[in-house]
Amino acid sequence: MTDARTNSEDYLRMYRQMVRIRTFEDNANQLYLSAKMPGLTHMYSGEEAVAVGICEALTDSDRITSTHRGHGHCVAKGAEFREMFCELLGKAEGYCRGKGGSMHIADQSHGNLGANAIVGGSMGIATGSALRAKLAGSDDVTVCFFGDGATAQGLWYEVMNMAALWKLPVIYACENNGYSEYTKTEEIAAGSITARAEAFGIEAHRVDGQDVLAVNALARDLVARARRGEGPFFVELETYRYHGHHVGDINREYYRSKEEERDWKENRDPILRFRGWLVAEGIAAEAELEAMTAEIAEDAAAAVAYAEAAAYPPAHEVDMHVFAD
Amino acid sequence: MREITLSRAVNEAIAEEMRRDPRVFLMGEDVAEAGTPFKVLSGLVEEFGPERVLDTPISEPGFVGLAVGAAMTGARPVVDLMFGDFLYLVMDQLCNQAAKQHYMSGGKLTVPMVLRTNLGATRRSAAQHSQSLQALVAHIPGLKVAMPSSAYEAKGLMKTAIRDENPVVIFEDKLMYQDKAPVPEAEYLIPFGAAHIKRPGRDVTLIATSSMVQVAEAAAGTLAHEGIEAEVVDPRTLVPLDEATLLESVKRTSRAIVIDEGHQSYGVTAEIASRLTEKAFYHLDAPVVRMGAMDVPVPFSPALEDLTVPTPGGVVETARRLCAGELIHAA
Ligand SMILES: Cc1ncc(C[n+]2csc(CCOP(=O)(O)OP(=O)(O)O)c2C)c(N)n1
Ligand SMILES: [Mg+2]
Numbered sequence: 005m006t007d008a009r010t011n012s013e014d015y016l017r018m019y020r021q022m023v024r025i026r027t028f029e030d031n032a033n034q035l036y037l038s039a040k041m042p043g044l045t046h047m048y049s050g051e052e053a054v055a056v057g058i059c060e061a062l063t064d065s066d067r068i069t070s071t072h073r074g075h076g077h078c079v080a081k082g083a084e085f086r087e088m089f090c091e092l093l094g095k096a097e098g099y100c101r102g103k104g105g106s107m108h109i110a111d112q113s114h115g116n117l118g119a120n121a122i123v124g125g126s127m128g129i130a131t132g133s134a135l136r137a138k139l140a141g142s143d144d145v146t147v148c149f150f151g152d153g154a155t156a157q158g159l160w161y162e163v164m165n166m167a168a169l170w171k172l173p174v175i176y177a178c179e180n181n182g183y184s185e186y187t188k189t190e191e192i193a194a195g196s197i198t199a200r201a202e203a204f205g206i207e208a209h210r211v212d213g214q215d216v217l218a219v220n221a222l223a224r225d226l227v228a229r230a231r232r233g234e235g236p237f238f239v240e241l242e243t244y245r246y247h248g249h250h251v252g253d254i255n256r257e258y259y260r261s262k263e264e265e266r267d268w269k270e271n272r273d274p275i276l277r278f279r280g281w282l283v284a285e286g287i288a289a290e291a292e293l294e295a296m297t298a299e300i301a302e303d304a305a306a307a308v309a310y311a312e313a314a315a316y317p318p319a320h321e322v323d324m325h326v327f328a329d
Numbered sequence: 330m331r332e333i334t335l336s337r338a339v340n341e342a343i344a345e346e347m348r349r350d351p352r353v354f355l356m357g358e359d360v361a362e363a364g365t366p367f368k369v370l371s372g373l374v375e376e377f378g379p380e381r382v383l384d385t386p387i388s389e390p391g392f393v394g395l396a397v398g399a400a401m402t403g404a405r406p407v408v409d410l411m412f413g414d415f416l417y418l419v420m421d422q423l424c425n426q427a428a429k430q431h432y433m434s435g436g437k438l439t440v441p442m443v444l445r446t447n448l449g450a451t452r453r454s455a456a457q458h459s460q461s462l463q464a465l466v467a468h469i470p471g472l473k474v475a476m477p478s479s480a481y482e483a484k485g486l487m488k489t490a491i492r493d494e495n496p497v498v499i500f501e502d503k504l505m506y507q508d509k510a511p512v513p514e515a516e517y518l519i520p521f522g523a524a525h526i527k528r529p530g531r532d533v534t535l536i537a538t539s540s541m542v543q544v545a546e547a548a549a550g551t552l553a554h555e556g557i558e559a560e561v562v563d564p565r566t567l568v569p570l571d572e573a574t575l576l577e578s579v580k581r582t583s584r585a586i587v588i589d590e591g592h593q594s595y596g597v598t599a600e601i602a603s604r605l606t607e608k609a610f611y612h613l614d615a616p617v618v619r620m621g622a623m624d625v626p627v628p629f630s631p632a633l634e635d636l637t638v639p640t641p642g643g644v645v646e647t648a649r650r651l652c653a654g655e656l657i658h659a660a
Contacts, residue, residue: 108433131394135395328431
């Protein structure tokens with residue numbers, strides 16, 4: 005793996021964040037399976053190195069826009085379990101007072117401008133955030149997360165064009181997990197995805213999205229350069245989702261084989277790989293990482309219990325927040 | 330008082346707000362040196378520079394999306410959408426993104442942006458450059474809609490829109506850009522949700538929006554010669570709607586005609602008529618009549634196009650019959 009030029013503390017924080025995402029998702033899945041969560045949700049499990057590698061290169065004043073598969077981005081950008089589980093269960097103490105839910109979770113305090121249930125729907129928002137930074141002369145950077153499926157949306161080409169013309173501090177991060185819903189990427193994407201960005205004169209990269217250090221090293225470099233006005237950039241991250249498209253997508257052999265899933269989980273898991281590296285490099289002992297995982301599991305269990313017991317928003321909030329005062 | 334064109338009034342409003350607040354910026358197609366095809370924004374790039382008056386590519390969803398993101402993070406964009414007909418292209422950014430951010434985030438995110446666009450037929454521009462689509466926007470919770478009826482309203486409503494914390498769509502009638510009206514030199518704002526009684530009357534209330542206010546006023550002038558005193562009320566904003574003033578007027582006159590240039594079916598006239606009927610039923614002596622544009626795509630031929638929009642003659646005829654009790658069952 006590439007050296008991200010960080011210290012042990014940074015490495016351990018990255019590891020912790022990846023485990024927090026996996027743990028969050030395992031709990032969310034459980035809430036769905038036990039019929040405690042209203043609606044459906046999209047699991048980020050398997051893609052942790054993408055969100056963490058990138059968000060660890062950002063500060064709170066940097067912004068991100070997220071997707072329908074957004075829990076990972078939210079955690080990686082600094083959100084708390086409690087407010088997140090409350091939001092997933094539609095409770096008043098959720099990040100959005102229960103009005104957004106899984107697909108609209110936003111955490112303004114850490115610069116997460118929100119998940120989006122329209123595929124590609126936040127590409128304009130991210131680019132506009134970068135335009136605002138440029139106009140205001142501030143040096144924050146915006147990262148726009150989206151999936152391989154979203155590259156089929158025309159909006160992306162419109163906003164990349166403007167971002168390139170105006171040299172905006174935005175990084176387009178395409179999480180290529182090989183599928184959009186139940187369709188393989190090669191069936192919906194002609195030619196090369198990086199070449200599409202390059203056509204606008206945008207520097208484009210491809211990186212192993214299961215290697216958190218490689219992702220982080222690239223992200224640090226691009227974020228620093230975007231801050232200096234060298235943006236925009238495009239990154240395609242090769243990754244994989246472990247669950248179905250959403251939690252209800254259980255029988256999926258008609259579009260994806262069990263062998264393929266097993267191969268990614270056993271041989272390329274971003275957490276296992278990073279853990280092996282941390283131990284081999286002597287940065288942490290197995291027992292230490294075990295303890296960290298156990299502590300995160302306890303945190304999550306406590307947050308879930310809290311959220312389950314928490315109150316729903318009172319009825320009078322239904323027509324609150326339609327307009328800002 | 331000096332008289333200026335509606336175009337000049339819009340220009341002054343934006344310039345004043347850009348001088349007052351450095352977060353305000355303009356973007357759209359040909360807004361800079363060209364000052365838009367209607368020349369409404371001429372001179373602004375010279376004063377504020379190309380950083381604050383941005384010429385965009387022809388990418389309506391793209392630049393409206395940029396405005397949403399810029400607004401969510403602290404800027405105050407004023408976006409120029411060259412023709413109201415292009416609203417269909419930006420519906421996702423406007424209705425799924427801008428309109429809902431505040432609500433979906435439980436009040437944490439705001440989108441203080443203005444989308445300037447236009448409405449109005451009879452410019453011989455045919456079906457894709459003549460539509461009046463305000464009902465589409467007014468239907469979506471989270472969006473405000475302003476409909477200036479003269480240069481005076483255009484300036485005061487634009488300034489209020491730019492200071493509003495919400496996404497606001499302003500529809501200017503593209504045939505009125507050269508119309509002059511008295512506009513004070515001193516600064517003023519027109520609050521949203523405050524209807525204006527343009528002409529008092531006791532026999533019938535003509536509720537009219539945008540350029541239909543002129544149509545209603547012309548009709549009221551003719552009706553006055555026949556002894557029918559029509560009251561002309563301009564709601565000025567559809568969202569928020571000053572229901573109280575409209576109801577108060579209708580309760581006095583006991584008859585109402587609602588006139589708007591959008592298609593009549595499922596439109597602005599239907600919404601207002603329905604509210605009046607629900608809330609002033611016992612005060613009415615006749616059904617509330619809707620006068621919108623015909624439910625046809627706007628035709629090119631002048632011979633046909635002129636038939637599709639409400640006219641003073643049509644309003645006079647309807648008001649006459651309404652006051653004579655002829656429309657009680659026929660409306
Ligand atoms: C505009 C739009 N079209 C279709 C959908 C339905 N939909 C939700 S997620 C999805 C697949 C998205 O695939 P991708 O962008 O690769 O993201 P992934 O789910 O793989 O993370 C689709 C088609 C939608 N939400 N929005
Ligand atoms: Mg995908």
